[in-house]
Amino acid sequence: xxxxxxxxxxxxxxxxxxxxxxxxxxxxxxxxxxxxxxxxxxxxxxxxxxxxxxxxxxxxxxxxxxxxxxxxxxxxxxxxxxxxxxxxxxxxxxxxxxxxxxxxxxxxxxxxxxxxxxxxxxxxxxxxxxxxxxxxxxxxxxxxxxxxxxxxxxxxxxxxxxxxxxxxxxxxxxxxxxxxxxxxxxxxxxxxxxxxxxxxxxxxxxxxxxxxxxxxxxxxxxxxxxxxxxxxxxxxxxxxxxxxxxxxxxxxxxxxx
Amino acid sequence: xxxxxxxxxxxxxxxxxxxxxxxxxxxxxxxxxxxxxxxxxxxxxxxxxxxxxxxxxxxxxxxxxxxxxxxxxxxxxxxxxxxxxxxxxxxxxxxxxxxxxxxxxxxxxxxxxxxxxxxxxxxxxxxxxxxxxxxxxxxxxxxxxxxxxxxxxxxxxxxxxxxxxxxxxxxxxxxxxxxxxxxxxxxxxxxxxxxxxxxxxxxxxxxxxxxxxxxxxxxxxxxxxxxxxxxxxxxxxxxxxxxxxxxxxxxxxxxxxxxxxxxxxxx
Numbered sequence: 001x002x003x004x005x006x007x008x009x010x011x012x013x014x015x016x017x018x019x020x021x022x023x024x025x026x027x028x029x030x031x032x033x034x035x036x037x038x039x040x041x042x043x044x045x046x047x048x049x050x051x052x053x054x055x056x057x058x059x060x061x062x063x064x065x066x067x068x069x070x071x072x073x074x075x076x077x078x079x080x081x082x083x084x085x086x087x088x089x090x091x092x093x094x095x096x097x098x099x100x101x102x103x104x105x106x107x108x109x110x111x112x113x114x115x116x117x118x119x120x121x122x123x124x125x126x127x128x129x130x131x132x133x134x135x136x137x138x139x140x141x142x143x144x145x146x147x148x149x150x151x152x153x154x155x156x157x158x159x160x161x162x163x164x165x166x167x168x169x170x171x172x173x174x175x176x177x178x179x180x181x182x183x184x185x186x187x188x189x190x191x192x193x194x195x196x197x198x199x200x201x202x203x204x205x206x207x208x209x210x211x212x213x214x215x216x217x218x219x220x221x222x223x224x225x226x227x228x229x230x231x232x233x234x235x236x237x238x239x240x241x242x243x244x245x246x247x248x249x250x251x252x253x254x255x256x257x
Numbered sequence: 258x259x260x261x262x263x264x265x266x267x268x269x270x271x272x273x274x275x276x277x278x279x280x281x282x283x284x285x286x287x288x289x290x291x292x293x294x295x296x297x298x299x300x301x302x303x304x305x306x307x308x309x310x311x312x313x314x315x316x317x318x319x320x321x322x323x324x325x326x327x328x329x330x331x332x333x334x335x336x337x338x339x340x341x342x343x344x345x346x347x348x349x350x351x352x353x354x355x356x357x358x359x360x361x362x363x364x365x366x367x368x369x370x371x372x373x374x375x376x377x378x379x380x381x382x383x384x385x386x387x388x389x390x391x392x393x394x395x396x397x398x399x400x401x402x403x404x405x406x407x408x409x410x411x412x413x414x415x416x417x418x419x420x421x422x423x424x425x426x427x428x429x430x431x432x433x434x435x436x437x438x439x440x441x442x443x444x445x446x447x448x449x450x451x452x453x454x455x456x457x458x459x460x461x462x463x464x465x466x467x468x469x470x471x472x473x474x475x476x477x478x479x480x481x482x483x484x485x486x487x488x489x490x491x492x493x494x495x496x497x498x499x500x501x502x503x504x505x506x507x508x509x510x511x512x513x514x515x516x517x518x519x520x521x522x523x524x
Binding site for chain 2: 058061062063087088090091093095097098099101102103104114115118119164165168
């Protein structure tokens, strides 16, 4: 699916971050991040490995605690949020992990049912089956319903991982390296799926990647993470229209080599 | 003392201090882990289905090994005890000796050691693997409480199942003892059973049960702690499995000594 630029409501950020800092022992990974994600927007966070991209979305989802800074997600201040509110908020955020993180001991069906059964009390068997079939259809993998994760290819695992998050109808999607380790054709299929999800489910997304093709195909806006801060933010062309020696090699390497 | 020697001494000293700090940090973390278990395990919603599934897993995983080991322990213990009793012409005490040894000490201990190896390592490796492949994080971000679902259920399962397995081990070991006694002394089943239960008191049964519950809890909590907190990729999974077995076995022996001491005050 070709990316159609989605109109975004800039008065209504679904995620707002100010002065976010995070260090691991003596190494400061994030050094004062400011970021807004707007309703209906696909924001790509680009950066080299180890620059704290994944740390950023883990902090947003509450998996890691920041050292400093203010984070507001869907109107909730993450510093003041109670455990119960965090549980409820997490259902509204989909997280697609780099290695899919499918539950090894469960079939695809059980993987998809798991979040649904645990978060929608009183849901009927028929409703579960319909939801599972719908998300599997959305990611184009209906035939894998009874397979185990070990029987799936890397691309299929990514799709099922995305399907598992979609089953709860999230308002925000966080993608951690969605195309890492995949062949170029599968990468394009995953990029198309990300765009499809955005339009079909009306999600706002943060896509963490170092793959410029992915960034170009999926991003409404790009934020380049360098030295623990966003050094350049804008459209793809705006970000790479620069002589900055820290940014240019990134572009050259992706498209020339 | 020259400079090189003094540097080595300082290094050794700081290494020792670091190990001491690490030891107390670990102790604090384990304590927090256990407290978290008690905070979450007995608060609704309860994971009955998963607890039953885990109980079945624990039981099935160890059943064959426990049956064989229990039987062999019974036969060997009876066989090895006979010559000593024969020296004093006390061979008729063999069933009583077997029952006291098995019910008071061997059955809970043998069951716990086997379960440490089979169940503890399996829990450590399973949770460790789930941790390093981000499956636990995936549960957390999907609004599920992984601690309650993964840890509480497994610890409750080992705590409930190991006493049952321990009782089973005791019965199988007594059966092994009976076969040996019956073959050598021609004792009938009814006489044997009468002699087996004669010396056992209520305290013996209660102490054996409490011991098995404590052992079961230890095996579950150690396996879960090691797996749930595992780091450093696949290497961490191996370490978690190994740590689960070694630590659980060590603690089982320590607990055995303490419980034996306490129960001896009630006799």
